[in-house]
């Protein structure tokens with residue numbers, strides 16, 4: 001373990017020695033009373049890269065100057081715009097370029113993927129998810145079960161936590177598959193659980209689930225841009241994510257989807273649209289849908305250029321920083337935050353995210369002792385003092401140091417703010 005110290009000098013020295021420190025200057029840090037706030041909410045809405053404004057303005061200019069010709073002219077003609085983010089997106093999730101597409105939003109992509117990959121039968125009608133899944137995920141799978149005429153009471157299996165603090169072990173997933181596997185059509189789990197911050201082993205889960213004949217999809221909302229991922233090698237059938245959290249692509253940003261290469265040209269049922277049609281013949285405007293091979297074939301509409309511009313800018317930052325270097329820094333930062341909490345504030349705070357760094361990303365979910373009212377009191381104190389986390393009922397504050405723009409000094413500022421609150425009683 002590094003020799004962490006709870007002093008401003010130590011934190012400053014770490015920040016000065018950080019090879020990624022310059023990236024912070026590429027972001028707009030929300031101000032608080034004339035200074036930078038301490039922003040730990042990148043797991044909810046990542047900060048704005050400074051370059052986004054010019055990138056969006058450039059597209060507005062093309063629209064003004066070129067109008068419909070903007071599809072074919074300008075620096076980045078709109079016709080192929082989604083392809084400009086493809087390679088960087090593939091790199092960040094560990095996929096082949098043809099396996100990923102930027103489109104829609106997470107919830108829409110989840111439904112579109114389930115149209116193709118959740119094909120329940122009377123013998124095999126069920127979906128396995130984690131108990132306490134994010135509302136969209138739960139609503140989406142439940143509504144798909146009903147849409148196919150099955151009853152969620154029997155066809156929706158919600159895996160309960162088997163470990164302290166509400167995390168789920170791989171063994172519990174293995175047991176659930178051993179018990180229900182032959183009835184499960186789809187295993188749908190997160191890369192990082194949004195509430196407790198635990199990671200899931202995509203490859204191990206996929207291998208197990210495939211042995212039982214199940215299709216496997218992952219929700220990477222809290223994993224993309226947070227952890228290095230190897231989606232292709234995991235063997236997962238599909239994945240979906242949003243881009244406004246760690247990917248810093250703006251509120252309601254364009255989401256993403258992954259479809260494993262082995263399904264690239266498979267004749268899967270799908271909801272089709274003209275942008276998913278084979279690019280070569282798309283503008284013959286024929287009545288017959290011929291899908292583009294790969295993830296592109298799931299697109300419905302011509303993409304929102306003004307929303308893709310920030311994603312392009314953001315992914316370019318990740319390319320320069322490198323997800324492996326970001327993860328190395330993230331382990332240090334989150335490790336420091338954990339150390340501060342455990343050594344300075346154990347009477348107030350308890351980390352509920354797994355202590356094993358391999359089983360978590362940037363986020364620590366931190367329970368405030370003494371119940372909801374006390375938790376709210378601390379949370380509101382932090383917000384008033386410019387320390388921005390987020391609140392999860394009934395007593396958890398989520399704090400996520402993002403290695404692109406957070407510093408060791410930020411982690412120390414969090415601990416000092418909690419100490420000041422404790423002292424104020």
Ligand SMILES: *Cc1c(COP(=O)(O)O)cnc(C)c1O
Pocket residue numbers: 105106107108134136137190194219221222242255
């Ligand atoms: C953030 C998040 C969502 C949000 O979905 P949108 O369609 O982008 O609004 C869904 N699921 C999980 C697990 C999330 O973390």
